[in-house]
Amino acid sequence: MSIFHVKCEKTITVDGVEYSTDIEKDIIINFADAGLRAKECGDEKNREIELISESYDFLHELTDIFPLSEYDIKIMQFVSRYKHLKNHPSIHFDIQNKKTGEEVYFADGPVLSDKDYDYIRDILMRDVPRYGWQTAKNYLRSSIERCMGDDENSDLFTDDAWNFLTRMTSARYMEYKTDGYVDYDFDLMKDVTRKILEDALRDFAESGEEDE
Numbered sequence: 001m002s003i004f005h006v007k008c009e010k011t012i013t014v015d016g017v018e019y020s021t022d023i024e025k026d027i028i029i030n031f032a033d034a035g036l037r038a039k040e041c042g043d044e045k046n047r048e049i050e051l052i053s054e055s056y057d058f059l060h061e062l063t064d065i066f067p068l069s070e071y072d073i074k075i076m077q078f079v080s081r082y083k084h085l086k087n088h089p090s091i092h093f094d095i096q097n098k099k100t101g102e103e104v105y106f107a108d109g110p111v112l113s114d115k116d117y118d119y120i121r122d123i124l125m126r127d128v129p130r131y132g133w134q135t136a137k138n139y140l141r142s143s144i145e146r147c148m149g150d151d152e153n154s155d156l157f158t159d160d161a162w163n164f165l166t167r168m169t170s171a172r173y174m175e176y177k178t179d180g181y182v183d184y185d186f187d188l189m190k191d192v193t194r195k196i197l198e199d200a201l202r203d204f205a206e207s208g209e210e211d212e
Helices: 057-065 114-127 136-149 159-171 186-211
Strands: 002-014 017-029 037-041 048-052 071-078 091-097
Touching: 002 057, 017 057, 037 114, 048 114, 057 071, 114 136, 136 159, 136 186, 159 186
Parallel strands: none
Antiparallel strands: 002 017, 037 048, 048 071, 071 091
């Protein structure tokens, strides 16, 4: 099951008086039980995909906070406008107050479990295959390599050396992947990178000592 971190301010009106409250909690969502189908919407410049279900009971923890009687809730799938970026299951919630039209903003979408990622990918491959959809393994590895490409220490290496290091690090993603989720621990990833460098330098130094 996936995890969605809800952090927002919610305003309610009681007897004509507005009250605001801060909400912050993790909710559990099982997308694999949702019976989803994918539908394209928008134009070519602003293409999105909506994931639709006949029943939204699987979102009960979310609709407890944002009741369907008061809010429109859509599950949207991001589509990259850049050809060099491969698409992967990356969903967010579009939540809008029916009465005011105000949108509820969340910085991030849910962190998909391994099972939910594969399920949503299967739906997207079935209904909108033209975009191609990365497997969890390929997405994690490419995400790790992009993250490392932004590292402040990358200027210590030649381009080829840094590319070798990022690929070696991403190949060992299972050592720092979050168990059960398509996510990873950034600090553990850096520890693995340091260990790769340390082992390579030790092997080189020891081989040099043997030659003396």
